[in-house]
Amino acid sequence: MRIGHGFDVHRFGPGDHVMLGGVRIAHSAGLIAHSDGDVVLHALCDALLGACALGDIGRHFPDTDPRWRGVDSRQLLGHCYALVREQGLQLANADITVLAEAPRLARHAPAMVANIAADLDCLESQINLKATTTEKLGFVGREEGIATHAVVLLERIS
Numbered sequence: 001m002r003i004g005h006g007f008d009v010h011r012f013g014p015g016d017h018v019m020l021g022g023v024r025i026a027h028s029a030g031l032i033a034h035s036d037g038d039v040v041l042h043a044l045c046d047a048l049l050g051a052c053a054l055g056d057i058g059r060h061f062p063d064t065d066p067r068w069r070g071v072d073s074r075q076l077l078g079h080c081y082a083l084v085r086e087q088g089l090q091l092a093n094a095d096i097t098v099l100a101e102a103p104r105l106a107r108h109a110p111a112m113v114a115n116i117a118a119d120l121d122c123l124e125s126q127i128n129l130k131a132t133t134t135e136k137l138g139f140v141g142r143e144e145g146i147a148t149h150a151v152v153l154l155e156r157i158s
């Protein structure tokens with residue numbers, strides 16, 4: 001088995017929605033990014049790459065490359081998971097924690113889990129996604145941005 005951890009942050013900027021877990025969520029701000037700013041999927045990509053000792057998302061999708069401008073991060077996730085499969089590995093489970101003071105995410109979690117399970121070709125019961133605030137503390141608490149931690153366990157394809 002292989003374990004991986006990913007962490008990502010994006011800062012709020014002008015906009016009327018955020019993309020999280022492939023779900024478009026209306027908000028009074030957007031997330032600044034070269035891609036669609038999906039901090040949930042970026043942390044998950046980094047966890048998958050980390051478990052395979054394949055570096056990080058910046059190495060595979062450099063933000064200097066115009067191919068990735070505004071890209072749907074589900075494409076990046078699909079690419080990362082193809083690399084996992086090339087290693088003879090598959091997802092056992094993922095546990096994801098989103099840190100956001102706003103918007104409130106709990107009601108969007110099932111849709112995010114469904115997207116991730118579809119992209120990782122697994123059951124929804126293999127994906128856990130939870131959201132927390134930071135009790136108004138720190139950059140998340142000041143609503144300057146959103147952060148996500150992701151942990152994955154990969155197993156050999158039998």
Ligand code: MG
Nearest residue numbers: 008009039042
């Ligand atoms: Mg990112």
